Amino acid sequence: MLSTIQTVLLCAGSFITSSLVCPPNPTVLQDDGVIIILPPRSNDTGLKKVPDAAHPYMPPGPTDQRGPCPALNTLANHGYLPRSGIVTIQNIMDATREGFNMDHDLSAFLAGFALLARGNAKYNLLSIGGVDKRVPSLPAQVDGDCPPGGIAKHGRFEGDVSMTRQDAALGDDRNFQDSLFDQFLTFIGQYGDNSTVTGPHSLVNLRVMQEFKYQRFIDDQKRNPALSFHASRVASSYNEAAFILKFFANGTDETLSVPSLGSIFRNQTFTPNWWRRASPGNLSLITSTASMINSVNTLFYIPPGENKGGKYMPDPPFYGCDPAYYDFVTNNLPYTYAMIANGTDIFAQNVRTLLKAIATPFKCPEVPPNGPKDPSNNCGSSLTNRI
Numbered sequence: 001m002l003s004t005i006q007t008v009l010l011c012a013g014s015f016i017t018s019s020l021v022c023p024p025n026p027t028v029l030q031d032d033g034v035i036i037i038l039p040p041r042s043n044d045t046g047l048k049k050v051p052d053a054a055h056p057y058m059p060p061g062p063t064d065q066r067g068p069c070p071a072l073n074t075l076a077n078h079g080y081l082p083r084s085g086i087v088t089i090q091n092i093m094d095a096t097r098e099g100f101n102m103d104h105d106l107s108a109f110l111a112g113f114a115l116l117a118r119g120n121a122k123y124n125l126l127s128i129g130g131v132d133k134r135v136p137s138l139p140a141q142v143d144g145d146c147p148p149g150g151i152a153k154h155g156r157f158e159g160d161v162s163m164t165r166q167d168a169a170l171g172d173d174r175n176f177q178d179s180l181f182d183q184f185l186t187f188i189g190q191y192g193d194n195s196t197v198t199g200p201h202s203l204v205n206l207r208v209m210q211e212f213k214y215q216r217f218i219d220d221q222k223r224n225p226a227l228s229f230h231a232s233r234v235a236s237s238y239n240e241a242a243f244i245l246k247f248f249a250n251g252t253d254e255t256l257s258v259p260s261l262g263s264i265f266r267n268q269t270f271t272p273n274w275w276r277r278a279s280p281g282n283l284s285l286i287t288s289t290a291s292m293i294n295s296v297n298t299l300f301y302i303p304p305g306e307n308k309g310g311k312y313m314p315d316p317p318f319y320g321c322d323p324a325y326y327d328f329v330t331n332n333l334p335y336t337y338a339m340i341a342n343g344t345d346i347f348a349q350n351v352r353t354l355l356k357a358i359a360t361p362f363k364c365p366e367v368p369p370n371g372p373k374d375p376s377n378n379c380g381s382s383l384t385n386r387i
C-alpha cells in the first residue's frame with residue numbers, strides 16, 4: 001500500500017497514470033505538509049506538435065474538476081495535468097510548458113498565486129474547478145472557515161469582465177457561456193484577418209481583442225453594480241486575451257483560426273495539427289500584448305477601478321513597482337500569510353517559496369500579503385454544475 005505522501009508525489013510526477021494511481025479521496029494527509037520545490041527551468045522549449053500520442057483527449061469523469069480556465073481544462077482533458085483536476089504547482093508548471101510553452105517564471109507566478117489564493121499551500125494541492133474534499137482546509141483558519149475554493153471561486157483569481165464567463169454577480173462565472181462566445185465570433189467575423197485556409201475574417205487578431213474586450217467591459221459596467229476591476233483584475237482580464245493570441249495560436253505561423261479557437265475554448269481539446277509556440281511565452285510578452293489591447297492612447301482604454309452607485313470610478317494613480325503585482329499580493333492574499341511566512345515548518349517554507357515566485361517575473365521587491373481572509377458566509381459561491 002502506498003502512503004498518502006507517496007501517492008501525492010506519484011501524482012506530481014506522472015501525468016498519464018495519475019488518475020489511475022491517485023485514490024479519488026485521500027483522506028489522511030501527511031501532517032507536516034508536502035514541501036514545494038519548483039521544477040528547474042527546462043530546455044525543452046521549442047516548437048512541438050501538441051498533443052503527442054501519450055496525451056489523447058478524454059472527457060472529464062463525474063468527479064473530475066474543471067473550471068473557468070480553458071487552457072487548464074484542456075491540459076487536464078489531455079492528461080498533461082492530472083485528469084482529476086486536483087493539481088500541484090509542479091503539475092501546472094510542467095503541463096503549461098509542455099502544452100503551451102509557457103515560460104517558467106510566468107507559470108510559477110500564476111500557479112503560485114492560484115495555490116496561495118484558492119488552494120492549500122501546506123499540501124501543495126489546488127482544484128482547477130470548485131471546492132473539493134481532496135483539497136483540505138488550511139490549518140488554524142488561516143483563510144477563514146471555508147475550505148479552499150478552487151480557482152472557480154469568485155474573487156482573487158476568478159474575476160469580472162471575463163471573455164466567456166459571466167460576472168459572478170450576473171450569473172455563471174465558471175462554465176463556458178455560448179452567448180458570450182457567439183459575441184466573440186461576431187467580432188472575429190467583423191474585424192478578423194483573412195485566411196486562405198479558413199476564409200475571410202476568420203483569424204483572431206489584436207483589433208478583434210480590442211473591440212471585444214471593450215464591448216465586454218461596457219456591457220458589464222452597465223449591468224453589474226458590483227463590478228470590480230482593480231489593477232490585478234485588469235491585468236488578469238487583458239492577459240487572458242493576450243494568452244489567447246500568444247498561446248492558443250498555431251506555433252508554426254502564429255495564426256489563430258475560428259475552428260482552432262472553438263476547439264480549445266468550447267470543446268476544451270487541442271485542435272488537430274496544432275503546434276505550441278516556438279519560444280517560451282513570458283510575462284513581458286503577455287503584458288506588452290495586453291497593453292496593446294488595453295492601450296492608453298486609444299478609445300479602448302479602461303483604467304483600473306470599480307462601479308460605485310452605477311458609475312465607474314477609476315482608482316487613484318499608483319506609483320509603486322507594479323500596480324498589478326502590488327494588488328495581487330497586498331489585496332488578494334490574506335494577511336495571515338505574512339505571519340505564517342515567518343515560521344519554520346513546511347507550510348511556512350512553502351508560503352515563502354510561493355510569495356517569491358509571484359514577485360520574480362515582475363522584478364519587484366516582495367511586499368507582504370495584506371488582504372482579508374475569505375469571508376466565512378460565502379463558502380460555496382462557485383457554481384457546482386459541470387461543463
Ligand SMILES: *[C@@H]1O[C@H](CO)[C@@H](O)[C@H](O)[C@H]1NC(C)=O
Pocket residue numbers: 043044045
Ligand atoms: C537539454 O539538456 C539535456 C541535459 O542537459 C540534454 O541532454 C538535451 O539534449 C537538451 N535538449 C535540448 C532540446 O536542448
Ligand SMILES: *[C@@H]1O[C@H](CO)[C@@H](O)[C@H](O)[C@H]1NC(C)=O
Pocket residue numbers: 194200201
Ligand atoms: C478580406 O476579405 C474581405 C472579404 O473577402 C475583403 O473585403 C477584404 O478586403 C479582405 N481584407 C484584406 C486585408 O485582404
Ligand SMILES: *[C@@H]1O[C@H](CO)[C@@H](O)[C@H](O)[C@H]1NC(C)=O
Pocket residue numbers: 259260261262263266267
Ligand atoms: C466540438 O465538438 C462537437 C461534438 O464533438 C463537434 O461537433 C464540433 O465540431 C466541435 N467544435 C469544434 C470547434 O471543434
Ligand SMILES: *[C@@H]1O[C@H](CO)[C@@H](O)[C@H](O)[C@H]1NC(C)=O
Pocket residue numbers: 250251252253257260271272273274275
Ligand atoms: C499549423 O501550421 C502548420 C504549418 O503551417 C499547418 O500544417 C497546420 O495545419 C496548422 N494548424 C492549424 C491548427 O492551424
Ligand SMILES: *[C@@H]1O[C@H](CO)[C@@H](O)[C@H](O)[C@H]1NC(C)=O
Pocket residue numbers: 279280282283284285
Ligand atoms: C521574454 O521573452 C522575450 C522573447 O519573446 C525575450 O526577448 C525577453 O528577453 C524575455 N524576457 C525575460 C525577462 O525573460
Ligand SMILES: *[C@@H]1O[C@H](CO)[C@@H](O)[C@H](O)[C@H]1NC(C)=O
Pocket residue numbers: 338339342
Ligand atoms: C516577520 O518577520 C519580520 C522580520 O523579523 C518582521 O519584520 C515582521 O514584522 C514579521 N511579520 C509578522 C507578521 O510577524
